[in-house]
Amino acid sequence: MIPEQINWTHADHKQITHFQVRGIPAPQGSKTRMPNGAMVEGSSTTGRIKLRDWRSAVASDAAYEAADPFGHGPWDEPVLIHVRFSFPVAKIRAKLCKHLGSLPMSRKPDLDKLLRSTGDALVIGGLILRDELITAWVADKVEVPEGEFVGAVITICEYGL
Secondary structure, eight states: OOOTTTOOOGGGOSOEEEEEEESOOOOOOOEEEOTTSOEEESSOHHHHHHHHHHHHHHHHHHHHHHTOTTSOOSBOSOEEEEEEEEEEOOGGGHHHHHHHOOEEOOSSSOHHHHHHHHHHHHHHTTSBSOGGGEEEEEEEEEEEOTTSOOEEEEEEEEOOO
16 A cells, blocks of 8 residues: 555656566665674675675666666656565465465565665666665565566656655
């Protein structure tokens, strides 16, 4: 559900970039300072690999969208981003999900950490020139039945109320 304060619909905005990123969304957590002074993601080695893969997938798709001569191209103005993260359903909820369709996901990873990794990847991919241009997010995360799309559906549009 979209918050009432933003009152956002695609029809409200003239310029829109819309695309999908396939893969398992990965969070970007806090950084940890190593004994040698280097800063690394605070998660495990496996978590860092998942984050690298997710950011690479988002950046690659974002770069493709930025290069689209018929699309908006790189955004250099305030933007609103709508994103839906879709995850495979947990085994314990598979039967319910198969019956009802997608379900709200109330387990890890945290939504704010998913937004951090995805926003940074959009900048790395060149679709948004600077991350401070992201002035609003509308986001959710759901579990989907087996065989459904897993990843993120991202829509970027000019920000204006």
